[in-house]
Amino acid sequence: MDDPLSIVIFSGSDDRLTAASVFAAGAAALGRPVRILLQYWGLEAFRADRAGRGSGLSEDASEAGAAALTAAIASGQVNWAETFRMSKELGEVEIHACAQSMEILKLQPGDLDPIVDGVEGIAGFLGAAGSGQVLFV
C-alpha cells in the first residue's frame, strides 16, 4: 500500500492536531508515506516557541469532552507533537510549511520546530499527493 496519505493541517487547536497525529502515526505504522502541509493556525502551532502546544480546543468540543481532553493533555497522556515525532521515526513522514502562510504570518524557517522538514508550495504538495487521499484538518 504505497499511496501517500496527504494531510493539510489548517487548524491550530489541540484536539484537531491530536486527531491529525493519530492518522499520521497509523499510516506510518502501516508503511504508508505521509505528507503534511501546515497552513495558518496549524503552522503557528508548529512554531518552535510554542513547544508543541496549540491554541486550546476547537469549537466542536463539548464541555465535558473538553475537560477530559484538557486533563489528558495536561497529564501527558495525549501529546500530538510527540505523536508526530514518533511517526517520523517510524516511517516516511514529511512535514512542510505552506509557503504562502509563512509569508502572511511573517515566519522564517528558523522560527519553526525542527520537526518541520521545510517550506513547500501548493503545487509541490498536490503533485506529491497524486491520486492519493488528502485530508483537511
Add this chain to the structure above:
Amino acid sequence: MTTLEIAARVDAKGLSCPMPIVKTAQAMKGLASGQLLEVLATDPGSTKDLEAWSKSTGNPLVESSVEGAVFRFVLQKK
C-alpha cells in the same frame, strides 16, 4: 497459548489507538525474518487494527485471542 518461541514482546495494555500498531511496527523493525512478536493490548479496536496492520505490511498474524479484557496477538516477521 503458543508453543513457538516468542522473540520479542510489546505490552500496549492501557494504550489507546494508534499506539498498539505503532509499538508493533517499532518492535517488528528489530526482528529477523521468521521471528515471532507477541503483542498485548486492551484497546477495543486493536483486533481489527492488528488484522489490518498484518494485511497491509504482509507480516502474518499467527494468533489472535482474548483473555478477559486483554487481547493477545502473535505476529511473524515476513
